[in-house]
Amino acid sequence: MSLVIGASNVYADKIKKPNLPQSYESKAAPAEIADTDRMFIDLREAAKKNDVFRAQQLSSNLVNYPFDDYVAYFRIKPQLFDGSGTRSDYSADAQVIAFLNQYQDTALADRMRNDWLLVLGKRKDWARFDIEYSKCVLDDYTQVKCYSLLSKLSQGENPTKLAIDSRALLLDPSDFGQACQELVSSLVAAGGMTPSEAKAIGRAASERGFETMARHLGGEDPIGDIVKAAKADPAKAYRDFSQNASRYSKENQAVAWGVIGQFLAKKLDPNADDAYRLQQELGYNELLSVESQEWKVRAGLRAKDWALVKNAIDGMNPVVRSKDPAWTYWYGSALKAEGQDAKATESFALIADQYNFYGQLAREELGKSNQVPAKTKVTEQEIDAIASRKGFIRGERLYAMNLRFEGNREWNWELRNMTDKQLLAAAEYAKRIHLYDRVVNAADRTKQEHDFSLRYPTPFKEVLSPIARQIDLNLSWAYGLIRQESRFIINASSSVGASGLMQIMPNTAKYVAKKIGMTNYTNDKLSDTNTNLTLGSNYLKMLLIDLDGFWVLASAAYNAGPSRSKAWRETLTGPTEGAIFAETIPCTETRVYVKNVLSNAHYYSSVMNGTSQSLKQRLGVISPKAATQSELP
Structure with missing residues (x-):
């Protein structure tokens, strides 16, 4: 914001x-929120705090409330979690199973399943975990994915292959939790991941300020003091390490220069280019954190060092490189700067069909039009079909209570697997009831048929x-x-x-x-x-x-x-x-x-x-x- x-x-x-x-709020909200609605909102807050007693008390007074699934979820959820993470007892299992059976194929059931998977993973109840994990729809919880790999490891799957899979997962330390930390140590113990790789993951956590996690992941880091120094004063760390680098192994020199380069680059210090050049000469790109890999490219851009830009992108984690069109665009720019026009064109073409910042720039590089695509129209019948969907009706009611998180969940669940025309009908319906953020949300998802007047409403x-x-x-x-x-x-x-x-x-x-x-x-x-x-x-x-x-x-x-x-x-x-x-x-x-x-x-x-x-x-x-x-x- x-x-x-x-x-x-x-x-x-x-x-x-x-x-x-009529505004979004005045359209959806009644003149006054009913007492039961206020009680429901209080129940939600109790569930957020994992207050078992309060949640039980409030839910007992909401019998026959229209959102019976949310009432049940908010009552059960605090029984799964406590201040230290997940609860270890089995007292809520029967309630969870009954909930999943009663509300199957709903957004909230998918959320409940993910919550329970964290409990099952912590218990090492892999048999039940695997059954439930196979039923996940969204599968967007990093910790649950880490438990999935731990389950496979416990069943004898190749640890080297699992370590490869983990590299696509262990990108953001803020998502790791206990599950991913345990996965790293287990992979090292099984011989699938080297201690150096584990230290690199721990170092990424340290760079982000997660010091306790960093120690759990990689143990003591030989360049831990350098990481701290670079975060505090990268210019001084650069000068000091220039004098002391020879005391460290080639590997530790490389990763130290990468860390120093990252924090210099974030200060827009021109020495970042030099630090990263020293790292590039030594190698070990795979041991740099995502942050260091990305800022290596940015340091090269600021210095107009196109060789470093190209080398940095070549050395990126493939998942990181493919997720952001920036790296495809700048790789093409580096190739163009080197006179490799044909290869640059190939790179720009990879993202030229994307309607984002770098897709637009890529189309300009290719000499293509950046005009909006032709408008696809939807019929009144198609819009009426959308208006009758249960998730949209529930979403409106939740928005009226200012429960945006829950409202978005209901709307996004309905949007799953929709055709482009259905998405446009949903966007048009949202426009008519003045839910403009939902207009953008739905219209932004289309792939082949578009209406940019809905994607960019006025x-x-x-x-x-x-x-x-x-x-x-x-x-x-x-x-x-x-x-x-x-x-x-x-x-x-x-x-x-x-x-x-x-x-x-x-x-x-x-x-x-x-x-x-x-x-x-x-x-x-x-x-x-x-x-x-x-x-x-x-x-x-x-x-x-x-x-x-x-x-x-x-x-x-x-x-x-x-x-x-x-x-x-x-x-x-x-x-x-x-x-x-x-x-x-x-x-x-x-x-x-x-x-x-x-x-x-x-x-x-x-x-x-x-x-x-x-x-x-x-x-x-x-x-x-x-x-x-x-x-x-």
């Missing part, structure tokens, strides 16, 4: 508030258009930002206090309101659509002016603040492609945000105007500039 918002010479208190379409246009026109703000960019910020959910709020369609921070809102002459402004007015869009749009325009008209810099500033955007620009050593600047933004959230906002803006321009500027031209070429103090918050 954004940390900021917008301003100009518009006096918002003089702008008449138009008749707005609600509140009668409010936003005159505001943008009055301050000369590009409307497609404003929509691209809102789509990323809030998905058009009026009462969206972030953990840091940003709110509304444009996710405005209260202090920023006050600043902007004062600047544009919005009298009698108070923060409770941020929930008003007109006010929110006025302040957000104005602030976005202010940022664009402050950052010399660069959309990349202004988009980054909207998310992370203008001082950070200016500081990142100051580190440039020469004119730099906007795409490279975006890819090398140190903050992950902001990096993803900027690419999505600008990709969105490109498609919005095409949807609204029928034509669109080259994405590369929008990104521009950013020149270095010393950071100056800005009064903008």
Whole structure:
């Protein structure tokens, strides 16, 4: 979520508030939530806290409640988990089995099964685990997958093969839990994984701050102190290790340079390129963490070191490389820089059918059109068929109680296995009931038949258009930002206090309101659509002016603040492609945000105007500039 918002010479208190379409919340929510609904919400909170007594007490008072499956789930779930993880007794097993039988083939049954699999895995009840695991539909829990590999290992499957499978799984230490830590130690004991590989996984955890986990995974790391030093002060770690590297083995030198390179690159320090070059000479790319592998590419991009970019991508974990189209695009760019045009074309072609930031850039490299695809229409009968689906009806009711997590679960479960036309019908239905985030969610999934007016909807246009026109703000960019910020959910709020369609921070809102002459402004007015869009749009325009008209810099500033955007620009050593600047933004959230906002803006321009500027031209070429103090918050 954004940390900021917008301003100009518009006096918002003089702008008449138009008749707005009925909002997501007002459409779904009753005038007052019933007492049983409030009790249901309390039950949900008790289940989140694994409060067995409270959950039992509340569920007993919700007999015949419409969401009987959720009542049962919230009652049973605390009996499976406690403060230390999963409970070891068998007291809830019969209830789980009865639940799975009664509510089979539902989203909640799939969730319950995953919860129970964590318990079965911890118990080493592999016979029951394997039966239940085979019934999983979504199978998207990393810990459950780790238990699955442990089950196979216990039954004598080849540990070397299982270790290969684990490399595709053990990518993000925040997902590991007890199961994945146990898998690593078991694979080492079985001879399928080397101690060096285990230490590499542990080192990845240490890089992310999971020190206890790091020790459990890999034991004492010979370069553990270097990892800590690089995290604290990478420039000093670089200088110190330059003097002391010869004391370490070739393997440890290589991984140390990789770690130092990662943290230098995150500081946008040009020495990152040198550190990674030293690592490249030594080898051991496979022992670098995902973070180090990815930042090796980014360090090469910042230095325009295309040989390092190519080598870094060649040495990537294949799963990491294939998951993100960035690496396919930049590999093609490296080949092109080396004069290998035919091979570069082959690389760009691999992602040219994707409707994302790098798919767009790849199509431009191939000289293909970036216009939106032809619109597929759906019939009233197809929309009516969607409206009668149980999951959508339940989802609306859950949204009305502001239970977005559960509402999304119901809607996404219904979207499984849908044809493109069914997805478009679901998107159109969601549009009609003003669930705009669900419009985007459904339309974004189509593969062959599309409707980009649903994928990139324009609600509140009668409010936003005159505001943008009055301050000369590009409307497609404003929509691209809102789509990323809030998905058009009026009462969206972030953990840091940003709110509304444009996710405005209260202090920023006050600043902007004062600047544009919005009298009698108070923060409770941020929930008003007109006010929110006025302040957000104005602030976005202010940022664009402050950052010399660069959309990349202004988009980054909207998310992370203008001082950070200016500081990142100051580190440039020469004119730099906007795409490279975006890819090398140190903050992950902001990096993803900027690419999505600008990709969105490109498609919005095409949807609204029928034509669109080259994405590369929008990104521009950013020149270095010393950071100056800005009064903008």
